[in-house]
Amino acid sequence: MFDKLTQKISDAFRFVSGKSSITEKNIDDAVEAIKMALLEADVNLRVVRRFVNATIEEAKGEKVLRSVDPGQQFIKIVHDKMVSFLGDARQDLVLKGPDTISAILMLGLQGSGKTTSSAKMALRLKKEGRKPLLIACDLVRPAAVEQLSVLAHQIDVPVYKEEGATDSVKVYKGALDWARKNLIDTLIIDTTGRLQIDEPMMQELSRLKEVSNPDELLLVADAMTGQSAVDIAKAFDEKIGLTGVVLTKFDSDTRGGAALSLKTITGKPLKFVGVGEKPEDFEPFHPDRIAGRILGMGDVVSLVEKAQEVIDQKDAQELQKKMEKETFTLEDWLDQLRSVKKMGSLNKMLEMIPGMAGQVSEEDIDKAELQTQEAILSSMTRKERANHLMIGPSRRARVARGSGTSVAEVSRLLKKFDKMKTMMKKMSKMSKNPNTAQAMMNRMQGGFR
Structure with missing residues (x-):
């Protein structure tokens, strides 16, 4: 909903971000850009005026101009004012107890x-x-x-x-x-x-x-x-x-x-x-x-709450154990794909991740790939999903026909799954052995030099 507004306010913050010191002109430029962004977002004129006046009054104080990180201090003021104008805190329903209607x-x-x-x-x-x-x-x-x-x-x-x-x-x-x-x-x-x-x-x-x-x-x-x-x-x-x-x-x-x-x-x-x-x-x-x-x-708290609604805590713990014991199967992968679908739009989820709002559009998300993966996995039998090694050439051909895909796409998915299991195995070892994790980090750093 706020994509354009978010982008314009992010642009406005460039007037003050990353500077060791800022002037009143920097603040005026940033606030003017925010004002224009709010007006373009169809915010009521009276609200815009109050927001701008309140922000300038606090931002031009000694607390910001002489701050160690004035840019961050300014952003905090804008955030706090925004919260105040939106309503300060969540207002829940006020209902009677269950014994009364x-x-x-x-x-x-x-x-x-x-x-x-x-x-x-x-x-x-x-x-x-x-x-x-x-x-x-x-x-x-x-x-x-x-x-x-x-x-x-x-x-x-x-x-x-x-x-x-x-x-x-x-x-x-x-x-x-x-x-x-x-x-x-x-x-x-x-x-x-x-x-x-x-x-x-x-x-x-x-x-x-x-x-x-x-x-x-x-x-x-x-x-x-x-x-x-x-x-x-x-x-x-x-x-x-x-x-x-x-x-x-x-x-x-x-x-x-x-x-x-x-x-x-x-x-x-x-x-x-x-x-x-x-x-x-x-x-x-x-x-x-x-x-x-x-x-x-971003809004990481809402993202976590959304995940908790569709992913049972007991199931999550079971999944973690499977990853640690290397018993993660294609059946588990299919369950995860379906859980992600229940969480709603991938685009909306990305907006909740800090720094991702407006950076990735709906077109950038390959939904077709996710649908193809689900179709291939759904076309397998439970035995095949439990043991993917049994899926030979004839079975791959049957799965491809059933999912409306090609044998090459089925083979690519199985290869991807093998790589995923290898990665999970490494992650499991890293979590148990700090020395292994450090050695892996050193090797990665060496590769970047």
């Missing part, structure tokens, strides 16, 4: 992704141990109830709906009775939306708010609408009252103005972001991590 009112205009976000929220809460119920109260948009039902089935979460209903308050009351009987602890109410804010919609939402007394009132806004998302948030907050915002299409190539403006202009925290189309593509918003991504510092 909590309610979340999902608000937003038609097309913002409200129904999809409701289902994503339900899945997230389910994983956290809560028992959510989706309530179909969008009785205006055609097929909204059916869409929520399909999504609920996908994530195995109950949905309450009433065929032919015309009153959302009546639907909510029926859902509340059902929830009490079925030990539900969290109600997620998908409300009606319009193409634009109007009085009938606001009146209906006010009635729903009054009867449900929600713990959270979350506006679902589309990141691609830019500054319009900020204006919509202000209008909903004035009429209904908000506790937070969910920003959808956060993985799109939008410029990022909405994310950087919402908290400062509305005073409401960004709580979650939608980062894809799948039900699990829904993440808490961490201001410090997002600031790190914008400034090209």
Whole structure:
């Protein structure tokens, strides 16, 4: 999402980076470049002015100008200001305990992704141990109830709906009775939306708010609408009252103005972001991590958390043992390929690695090669994946036919696997014997001279 902004801010840091001393002119040049980058990213003008003034005021102090490493000190100030404008710290949902029913009112205009976000929220809460119920109260948009039902089935979460209903308050009351009987602890109410804010919609939402007394009132806004998302948030907050915002299409190539403006202009925290189309593509918003991504510092913590979601710790330990005992097989390799796919876009993962944002494009990643490897491995029998040495010429020909590849590609994969096992063997020895590791480093250094 922030590729262009990250690149431009990185360029701005060149005015101050690597210098043993910097002047006020260096700071002015860097801040001016950052200002232009923010304006091009569609950040609200008031937010840009506040950001620039706050940064200049602190950066021109003695702490930076006389610092041992003024460039790094300046970058830290920009980072801290960015975090402050994004919302300081992560704001989680404020819900009651599991013995009492909590309610979340999902608000937003038609097309913002409200129904999809409701289902994503339900899945997230389910994983956290809560028992959510989706309530179909969008009785205006055609097929909204059916869409929520399909999504609920996908994530195995109950949905309450009433065929032919015309009153959302009546639907909510029926859902509340059902929830009490079925030990539900969290109600997620998908409300009606319009193409634009109007009085009938606001009146209906006010009635729903009054009867449900929600713990959270979350506006679902589309990141691609830019500054319009900020204006919509202000209008909903004035009429209904908000506790937070969910920003959808956060993985799109939008410029990022909405994310950087919402908290400062509305005073409401960004709580979650939608980062894809799948039900699990829904993440808490961490201001410090997002600031790190914008400034090209990466987001290693989110990357590790994403890996932990798809890779079981016990499985990881088993894999480590196999690598140490040299019993790693093609079956294990196939499992790893599938785990990487579950983590999502490779491009998004690279953005979380410090210094990689904007450096590698989607085109640079050879997805076809990964798909070919998976196809070849999937075309082998379990016995063949357990013992790749048994895959002779006739078996290679069969695997090639089954995977739609050539015998040469199958042979190349097996050769690659042998090299991988050799490397794992060396790494295992290095981890056990520091002297071996040092000797290997010496040989490598000798080779570079």
